[in-house]
Amino acid sequence: MTVSPFPRLPLGSAIEDLVTWISTNLGWLLDGITDVLTALTNTFQSILSSIPPPVLILFVAIISFALKFRGRSQKKSQYKRFLESIDLPILCVAGLFLIWDLDLWDHSMETLALVIVSTIVSLVIGIPIGIFASHSDRFNQIIRIFLDFMQTMPSFVYLIPAVIFFGLGNVPGVIATVVFAMPPTIRLTNLGIRQIPKELIEVSDAFGATMVQKLIKVELPVALPTIMAGVNQCIMLALSMTVIASMIGAGGLGYQVLYGIQRVDIGSGFEAGLAIVIIAIILDRLSQNLIPVRELKQS
Amino acid sequence: MNIPSLIQNDQGSIIEVRNLTKIFGPRPQKTLSHLQRGCSVKEIREKTGHIVALQNISFSVQKGEIFVLMGLSGCGKSTLLRCLNRLIEPTAGEILLDGEDLVTASADQMKSIRRKRMSMVFQSFALLPHRNILDNIAFGLEIQGIPYEERVQEAKKSLDLVGLSGYEYSYPDQLSGGMQQRVGLARALASSPDILLMDEAFSALDPIIRRDMQNELLDIQDRLEKTIIFVSHDLDEALKLGSRIALMKAGEIIQVGSPEEILTKPKNEFVERFVEDVDLSRVLTAKDVMKVPDPMIHVTSGPHVALRMMKEAGISTLFVVGKNRELKGIITADDALRAGKEGLPLQDIVIPDVVSIHHDTPVSEIIPVIAESRFPLAVINEEKKLKGVIVRGSVLAALGRSGGSV
Numbered sequence: 001m002t003v004s005p006f007p008r009l010p011l012g013s014a015i016e017d018l019v020t021w022i023s024t025n026l027g028w029l030l031d032g033i034t035d036v037l038t039a040l041t042n043t044f045q046s047i048l049s050s051i052p053p054p055v056l057i058l059f060v061a062i063i064s065f066a067l068k069f070r071g072r073s074q075k076k077s078q079y080k081r082f083l084e085s086i087d088l089p090i091l092c093v094a095g096l097f098l099i100w101d102l103d104l105w106d107h108s109m110e111t112l113a114l115v116i117v118s119t120i121v122s123l124v125i126g127i128p129i130g131i132f133a134s135h136s137d138r139f140n141q142i143i144r145i146f147l148d149f150m151q152t153m154p155s156f157v158y159l160i161p162a163v164i165f166f167g168l169g170n171v172p173g174v175i176a177t178v179v180f181a182m183p184p185t186i187r188l189t190n191l192g193i194r195q196i197p198k199e200l201i202e203v204s205d206a207f208g209a210t211m212v213q214k215l216i217k218v219e220l221p222v223a224l225p226t227i228m229a230g231v232n233q234c235i236m237l238a239l240s241m242t243v244i245a246s247m248i249g250a251g252g253l254g255y256q257v258l259y260g261i262q263r264v265d266i267g268s269g270f271e272a273g274l275a276i277v278i279i280a281i282i283l284d285r286l287s288q289n290l291i292p293v294r295e296l297k298q299s
Numbered sequence: 300m301n302i303p304s305l306i307q308n309d310q311g312s313i314i315e316v317r318n319l320t321k322i323f324g325p326r327p328q329k330t331l332s333h334l335q336r337g338c339s340v341k342e343i344r345e346k347t348g349h350i351v352a353l354q355n356i357s358f359s360v361q362k363g364e365i366f367v368l369m370g371l372s373g374c375g376k377s378t379l380l381r382c383l384n385r386l387i388e389p390t391a392g393e394i395l396l397d398g399e400d401l402v403t404a405s406a407d408q409m410k411s412i413r414r415k416r417m418s419m420v421f422q423s424f425a426l427l428p429h430r431n432i433l434d435n436i437a438f439g440l441e442i443q444g445i446p447y448e449e450r451v452q453e454a455k456k457s458l459d460l461v462g463l464s465g466y467e468y469s470y471p472d473q474l475s476g477g478m479q480q481r482v483g484l485a486r487a488l489a490s491s492p493d494i495l496l497m498d499e500a501f502s503a504l505d506p507i508i509r510r511d512m513q514n515e516l517l518d519i520q521d522r523l524e525k526t527i528i529f530v531s532h533d534l535d536e537a538l539k540l541g542s543r544i545a546l547m548k549a550g551e552i553i554q555v556g557s558p559e560e561i562l563t564k565p566k567n568e569f570v571e572r573f574v575e576d577v578d579l580s581r582v583l584t585a586k587d588v589m590k591v592p593d594p595m596i597h598v599t600s601g602p603h604v605a606l607r608m609m610k611e612a613g614i615s616t617l618f619v620v621g622k623n624r625e626l627k628g629i630i631t632a633d634d635a636l637r638a639g640k641e642g643l644p645l646q647d648i649v650i651p652d653v654v655s656i657h658h659d660t661p662v663s664e665i666i667p668v669i670a671e672s673r674f675p676l677a678v679i680n681e682e683k684k685l686k687g688v689i690v691r692g693s694v695l696a697a698l699g700r701s702g703g704s705v
Binding site: 197199200202203204205206207208209210213217218221222224 | 381384386409410411412413414418419421422423425427428429430438439441442443490496
């Protein structure tokens, strides 16, 4: 074993001290966060599970059709637009019906609630940070270190402090998911605003816009396609965290997969895994069709 | 068409720029003191890494004129334009808008000036891709907080002005480049500013569309009489649009003058070189190349007088005029000789359908006409009064003297 001749930096114990300090001194804050997230998760879960499966399936089918139909070029005939849009509702109905049939509906709704809450938290925190990073080069440099950290640090490492701070259950699951899923939101919001052609920014200045007007009327709308790509990535990463989050007590499909692994029950593990894939595909397609894309035409 | 550059008095100036300097870099004020102590721009760049983009610029813009800032790329013309509405902060100097200094104006004052008094047209059109045409045009009004109904009304008027009615609900990516820039112009006009800043507004357009847009701009300018400050690297464009032109080089103004002055009295070798390639046939008009119509003969005169005049001048044709020098036609020496023998009056041998052109016709349009014509061309004004004559030789002579005095 190689031993360095230099005195060892007490990095590990420093982190431990920090974690202990936070849990003893910032308990009120941690409790507050726990309460809010618990309330949010429970609300979404009870709403979703109170809707009868056929109603929700029909609702998703209509929404998916409407979103895709709107996104098709208006130059095409209605019939052609209809044909091009019908595949998505069929996919959604078939997928959701399969989940219902496999008796994974309730678990799926719990996972969906966790994903929705994680995504909302990620966006509420991530988009403002992204906006700020796009306006300040120094802040952007600092935040980039943290983003690299959040994305590459193995997620198992921050499961432990999450448990220490928030106990077991859905809340530390949401926190761990937010840490993992938020970076693309920040990065793509930042990128989207930075990529806006300089003259478009000059337009808002030259017409005397205030900072807020510039942000709301020019920067955010023009960057929206890129920001939405970040939202899409955020949702996908949140779903991919469900299994890992179930290791610290988050419920839903992730727990079913974990259960299957622990029991070497290949069948139930595969079924739950497939349900996650189905939900991922549906959420991906829906979020991609959320805004009609208008390409910026450059001469 | 434009307000002639001859009418210039200080009362008419709307913008006056005095000793404007712009230095790019981390410590512009310190560099400014180097500059004032007489360091050269090159020294400053090599020693401190600062770039002197504009150096001691002074000029004034008259109300209602099209003032063209012209120069090669990198000469600072776009920087200068952006200093005028402080999209770029000037390092030193004064910009007086109706006597009020913009350089020291507060952010709020500047905001209000940008909203109400000056607007801008951009090279790349810079339309907001997520807004339809009407909402793009209404953008400036929206920023001012004008209610929806009212700003849509104004936007429609503005759209009509640039001839794009019917495209209200299209999106920018559905329009051609020329149409997009019309929208850009309409947007700038919608808030009815006094001053339009146009940054290479037509440079991204095809030559034919560009010419159309230039004519359209002149047309709109005729109707609305805005003050336009137009940045261009194209001398032909500058000469066509400009009431006056400021020729820039390396952050300094080399010469300010009317198009004719720039062409005919270049201040130094740089201006001379700049203008030597210009297509003079587009710039010069009939009145620049015509000769005084001497001799000419009155219609009541006789054929013998006509022959004598032709002989003295050494020419074989003669223009015939009536009262007030109104053009009647032309006579040839052969006809005059015949008339003299047969005792006919001058009236009987006049060829009335002589080719005549207006004195504002550009030489480029005269050349094909004169190539076809057997006779010299008559140059007339609106009242058909004979102002001059053009023979082939005088056109060639004028074009041959490129950049020289015509």
